[in-house]
Amino acid sequence: MAAPPPKLNPAQKALLKLGLRRDIDLALHLPLRYEDETRITRLADAREGETVQIEALVTHSEVTLHGRRQLVVTVDDGSDTCQLRFFSFYPSHQKTLAVGARLRVRGEVKGGFLGRQMLHPVFKLAGGDLPTALTPVYPSVAGLPQAYLRRAVLGGLQRAPLSETLPPGCPPYNSEYLNKTGLQRNYSLREALSFLHHPAPNVSLTALEDRSHPAWQRLKAEELLAQQLSQLQAKRERDRLQAPPLAALPGAGLRQGLLGALPFALTAAQQRVGQEIAADLALPIPMNRLLQGDVGSGKTVVAALAACTAIDAGWQCALMAPTEILADQHFRKLVGWLEPLLAPLGKCVAWLTGSQKTKQRREMLERIASGEAALVVGTHAVIQEKVVFQNLALALIDEQHRFGVAQRLALRSKLVDGALEPHLLMMTATPIPRTLAMSYYADLDVSTIDELPPGRTPIVTKVINDARRDEVIERIRAQIDEGRQIYWVCPLIEESEALDLVNATQTHADLSEALPGVLVGLLHSRMAVAEKKAVMGLFTDGVMGVLVSTTVIEVGVDVPNASLMVIEHAERFGLSQLHQLRGRVGRGAAASACVLLYSTGDAPRLGEIARARLRAMAETNDGFEIARRDLEIRGPGEFLGARQSGAPLLRFADLETDSELLEWARELAPQMLDRYPALAEQHVLRWLGGKAEYLKA
Template identity: 45%
Template sequence: MSGRPEILFPLFGELTALEGIGPRTAQHLAQIEIDKPRDLLFLLPYSGIDRRRRESVLGADLPETLTVEVQIGVHRAPRARGGAYRIAAEDAGTGFQIVFFHARPEYLKKVLPEGERRIVSGKVEYFDGIAQMVHPEYILRPDKAAEIPEFEPVYPLTAGVTQKTMVRAVGSALARAPALAEWIDPAQKDRAHWPGWQEAMHKAHTPRSLKEISAGDPARERLAYDEFLAHQLTLALARARLQRAKGIISQATGDLQALVRAALPYAPTGAQKRAIEAIALDMARPVRMNRLLQGDVGAGKTLVAFMALLVAVEAGGQGVMMAPTEILARQHLAGLRPLAESAGVVLEILTGRDKGAERRAKLAALARGDIQILVGTHAVFQADVHFADLRLAIVDEQHRFGVRQRLELGKKGAGADVLVMTATPIPRSLALAQYGDMDVSVLDEKPPGRQPISTALVSTGRMDEVVAHLRRAVGEGKQCYWVCPLVEESESVDLAAAEDRFRHLRAELGEGIVGLVHGQMPPAEKDAAMAAFQDGQTQVLVATTVIEVGVDVPNATIMVIERAETFGLAQLHQLRGRVGRGSQASTCLLMYQAPLSEAGEKRLKVLRESEDGFRIAETDLEMRGAGDLIGTAQSGVPRFRIGDLENQASLMAIAQSDARKLLTDDPDLVSPRGRAARVLMWLMEQDQAIRLISVG
């Protein structure tokens, strides 16, 4: 199927072909990303108005939208220009007024003639003790009463588009919605009592009650599932393509791993052992590994990563570990070097800093296979970097690696296995949406010897006490991070805030004790400031959030976060994880400016009560929504029009297993259901994915 199937053409035509949409309205709709009839179908009503007939407005809980039959009485024109034009009306139980502003009397006398009966529908409210219906939405003769819908859907609007225009346009788009062959697994569809696609569309746009507007309504749930299924098919196709590219069989001998285990001061946790086993099994298979290693701050990902790299070396090949920044690459190097020494493995680093002869020597050693494990930044992507036999590529997630980059990385080694690591605990629903093409290992246990971190909330009014506490800690030889608030407006304001705090603490604690690191420093200065803190030359490090990722100073036991209420939950959790890395008990002080908003207070309390990153991430998702949580723009998480990631995680999980099963049974999507799934992909505009299907 080379292009869009003909059956979908009517949904991908011009908006102006729909009833009531001229070029102006089409421009207005483009503001809310509605460019074609298909987009209107996916814009579902978010509420509805009950317009069922009542005998009287008497006894109604005003203000409320009501529909009643009335006898029209006297018209009273306004005394002053622009005032209210009032018409008396009697229903079966009481009298009220119908009110118009900027009225045209001759027109109103024609549509609401004195002495005749009419059906009116509109919002009724009390004004000065009198019930009034201002500008009724419907005025009809009793014999035309059927023209008023009993329940009227309410659509999200944009400037220049009315509900009436929207209802007409959607009706016209619905008339073009074809009957499509079913792409959902029949057993799943029966279990969930879902209607077919065309019927679901009609039902979702013509609800008969508020209950039918909820996400759990079968018609809506089905349409949400369609979105999730198309997305998971895309991920499953990317995964299948990655696996079709022949993998290399890397068989572990276990010899090098045994040397490292013998040198460790503690035994790996159960979670670490399970992850290492799963990775070794994946690497021994002839298809490419595509695995996500998820572990909270301090869960011991480095050891798992190194054992995986050793599998590559034991099998006679090479491994690479990539970090997003120079400082983290150097830190990975520092963390891995003692492990490499215990195994007798050659480990090197390659970053943008390597120049000239030194770089050429490293590249030559890499191409000969003398360097067995390479740690690096994205500099390893450059064209002149060649491996003798790359078996495993490990990516540290801060790259925000999307599916495309994961495929890109694989090109360095024809069949290299890929392991992506993330220290951000991701709620299950988001993990499925963002990394649905991968297998997932979760490290949910802390290694032994990790001390819990006690977290306290302190208002900024108690700054002096906090500084006094620091003075004592510094006197005892402890180290401390002081994170300055994030000022969104500009980096220079951030910088000023950090410099002020640095000067204040230096004056309080003494010269040479306090260091400063912020985003605008030249990299070499930043590294020097970090190194001075890591070596214990400075005891307090004042920083903007540049330190949140991966920096490891075991002697640092205090983390002060100023204006903690301005940070997101996940970020606070990451920052707190910078302490508690050694054997001493650690504290995290969250300084907030009173009064706290309700949401701010909830965030800080969750943090105080829990160190479980997954629980914190779930709360963050509830409070902020998916797009916000990962910054949708650069996260690779799709935006769904109908599906709701936060509340429909279980649907996403069903979609994932269904998509994988469908492609296992029918890799080229040529069965009747496979062909229907292709139509779904076109309908959901997953054009990139369609190119991944081998042409059939």
């Protein structure tokens, strides 16, 4: 019988919690900041507000009970005296801080009525040589003291295999950058890591903090290369898989039938993207394409044409959306377009969600299994085990960032013939900035719909203080008199003590009172599905004048008669979410507006990030420009959505400032995979461990 695994102490458990399992993980766990313990400063020379290290003798030590219990210690370094105050302390502290002890103390010097003070400084008994390098302060968790973490990291750094994985003669990763900055020295990986864990005291702290130092450049270059290699490996592995080539069977004409039945002509961008997708579907390797387009650019009709291609070839197609409201919207639209064309063929569009009644669900499952359902539209219910397709060949995922890696993998496993993979088309209305497409989506082919259909009116965006709320309600009344409809979006459903926000329920009551004779509806995520559908139906049919909602209407809802969007506490929303919400209006010919109501609360003005978001919304309607600014404001994290649980976020490199290093990595990755596959494998394993597996989704 195998011996049980050894028990871990709390600090070892804390290391695992930080993801520090391998020696290389410890070596790559870099400091948050540094403390300078390499020099002693005389108290008489220390300026107020400066953090210094002193060496001094304890002349007085007592626990006082005036007001709050505290340990007060007086020290003298021969040039001046200073009081050390501790509001939290242990008996061991009192023992170390006894009268007569000689200490090294590091803390911020404060002035005051009682003379110089340090609150909760770091201290230890004096003795031994001063360090020759800055002392690292690492990111940590509860139960993991810095001293333990420093020893663990140092051990990991000494043991980690850090041999060079960059191929001989590869283009220098940072020569161009270094020439610009005047920092000429290239570092090996071991030198770079040793330096960053223990930098010399004379190094520029600015170069360390903004990560422009050449040691940082080496790390960022290696990290970007690992990411590019893993993306390229995933793409090449997928290209070795087989998928059904989707060529139309004799007599099939669903695609042409749909084009002839549409009440509008496709834009040039839709035609181009449709051809890119059709070319992919004709190949015997699985398509893995991301379709991006601004709100209202017409991605659904492109997806419908792709579905027709699969059905014309005798296969099934599935479309998965993140919410029932969005899935229902797609279902209605696709049924309207396709049902008249499918019915003569004995085929139908099936609908599958978690809230269906048992009888209806059983009926849909039978239609899917028999192949009668040529197209299946639904939520994550589409990928549940009981759903068996007769021959699924194409999976369409709308708002793909809202789905996890495991969900996408489950959808790919639905083909009856295990030797074949389904084609995958993912859609997003959050355009991907170029640097993001080059890095996190480098394993995908990206199609872009970069024009809006004709007839869409530009949306005027106004940023208004909440104090002018009554004026906004007057504007609503005028819009209703003209026969228009209005969305009013709130960030919360119920009152919260933590956030003093006006909730959807209260707003619904206030607007109902302020607008007598107008039907004001309420929609939020905690309502029953049938109730949500009923409310949405009244609004879609034009019976309801105002819809008060939480962000459940963020994507997909299409009511051309709605011409005004009010977003309450707009300062609380992300930029891409604000843009998505704004896209619910301006879908018809009427002039449309979006009002961003903001509140500063007790603060004199909005925070810098909130101001930047609202300014961007007021200045542009272009989703690609919005996406670029969003990346600038908050980094790549939220853009990736569920891909975060797959491709690891970059820890060191920054997509905006390190675009040159990204270009270098993109250029080197294919050469390295072709000519030095063993080094490439070693490099990816070092940086990503097993995480690269997620890219297969």
